[in-house]
Amino acid sequence: MPSLSAADELSTLLAHSHDILTVVDDEGTIAYVSPAVETIFGYEPESRIGRNVFESIHPDDRGAVVERFESLLESPEEVTQPVTYRQRHHDGHWVWLESVAGSHTETAPYGYVVNSRDITERKERERELAEERQKYEALVEQGTEGVVIVQDSELQFVNQAMSSLTGLPESELLGRSFRDVIAPEYHDLVTRRYEERIHGESPPSRYDIEIVTADGDRRDIDLEVSCIQYRGEPATMATLHDITDRKAYEQRLEEQRDDLDLLNQVLRHDIRNDLQLVTAYADLLTDHVDDEEGEAYLETLRESSEHAVELTQTARDMAEVMLTTAADDQQVSLRKALEREFENVRADYPRAVLSIDDPIPAVSVHADEMLSSVFRNLLKNAVQHNDKSVAEVHVSVADGDDRVVVRIADNGPGVPDDRKERIFGKCEKGLESGGTGIGLYLVQTLVDSYGGEVRVEDNDPAGAVFVVTLQKTT
Known part of the structure; x- marks a missing residue:
């Protein structure tokens, strides 16, 4: 039996421990429980004496705990592996515990000692992380942008959008070099920036490339790359934004701009010069027209020419506005x-x-x-x-x-x-x-x-x- 002073020291230690120490017999009947049971579960320790330890365990978890306890009965000299489970609080909610158990010790010579730790906060965090992971995976898998993870220059992950973008199934993409789907003229650029990023340098994280699909078509891609840890090793994650339609639209705008620039030059020079020539000859004809009707015609011609000149100047200015930022x-x-x-x-x-x-x-x-x-x-x-x-x-x-x-x-x-x-x-x-x-x-x-x-x-x-x-x- 422990000496009185040792017992006092043990009592003080248990009184300040955040873990619950429980002593049970072969049937799981509680012979002793430490004061922490009141802090964690809201029960006075004395009220738990004589109760079966398994009765307050969540039904879904009880089988695993009983199985672990039975393994202890078969090998009393062993300490069980940790087991996690839920146990009912005094007010009815569930608390997550992680417990290990051992057999006869000097401090508890009449049963099995179970040491239990409250891991509710850890479990809640794990649950939140799992939900975040599921949301992220769903976002990646169901997103419209291609997403890949490249490690050791090979594709280790591709989402469905990437398969749709390239026209290749996931099984044919995984394990291949990322270069295999990139247009040849971009191979050196992508390889160089991949190596720089993996070795801690900071190349541009966003730039344009082209990829080649299974049908041989080319797609314009806005590539966005970042460094990550994947399965414990450095890797890069790339998002591929298909900008083919945008590029085609920009090309059409550029062609229209060129056409507008040409029209602006025509308005500025050819048409305006011809109209001014018409006005000048109308002025010269004034001395050759004697009757009022002819003079009226000349005045109409002159006014119309001047108005047309003004219109070309306004149209020219409008073209300048559209051509200039x-x-x-x-x-x-x-x-x-x-x-x-x-x-x-x-x-x-x-x-x-x-x-x-x-x-x-x-x-x-x-x-x-x-x-x-x-x-x-x-x-x-x-x-x-x-x-x-x-x-x-x-x-x-x-x-x-x-x-x-x-x-x-x-x-x-x-x-x-x-x-x-x-x-x-x-x-x-x-x-x-x-x-x-x-x-x-x-x-x-x-x-x-x-x-x-x-x-x-x-x-x-x-x-x-x-x-x-x-x-x-x-």
Whole structure:
């Protein structure tokens, strides 16, 4: 029997232990249970004495525990392997335990000693990890993007989307080199970056390649690669985004851009030059036409030619907008752009009365060289769509802290309220206008690209005011 002091030491040790120490006989009847049973299960230790240890074990786990205990009875000198199971708490919920058991010891000479540890938190974490793993596996397997794991340069895992992408079943892909499905001209690139990544370097993790399918077709791929541990060894996981359709669309856009560029050159040179030649010859014919009817015909010819020239210029500007990607940090002198177009329009329409506040603020605004087209279209619009005998147009500029506001006011027919927003539409025409409406649409497109704003208001006592707000540069 242990000495009294040893017993006291053992009692103190058990009182502070987080594990449950249980002594049972051959039938599993509890002869002793340590104080931790109250902390873990909510039972007073004395209330468990004489109860069978197996009665509170979950029915689904009881068989495995009994089997492990019976193996101890057959080999008393052995200590059992750990067994995990659920046991009922005093309030009815289940607690996961991990237990090992041994036979007669000096501290418990009358039965079998079972040491049990609460592993509920560990089991809950394992359950969460298993659920996360299942979700991830389902996401990978059911996803639309191809996913592969490459280890030692061979495909160790492929998902169904990868099989669909290549036209090869999983059984024919596994164990093969990743190079086998890559277009030959990309072999060296992919191999080099794979080796660099495996050896701890940091090559680009995303780049474009092409793969070759079982039918010999090529697919454009956006390859996204990362390093992982797979079965305890370094590997790479790659996601293959099929961008074939996107590439084809970009190619069509590029071809359309080239066609638009060609059209822009034709508008800029050939057609515009021919129209200006027509206008020049119409002027030369003036001295050769004597009757009023002929003069009227010449005037119509001249006006139509000039209008066509304006249309080619607007169309050319629109093509420039579509062909150019404006940079956010571009800045333009407001005074130069506005004064230049003001003087050009005043020279083109000598019978109109154009005035401008002086001086125009010497500020720069967020825009590009196409800002001139904004002012040219608004100024011409104010003259051409005017129904008065003398068109009057006044330009004013207000300089604010972070923006500048340009107002172009006319004495024309104005714009009805229900058309103030629609007038900037792509095919919206002005009042009594034979134009296409593309000029104001161009204005809206350009100002929006500058981060500005354009609107139309009523003038007093009559007419319209086009208001352009632009951001100043610092």
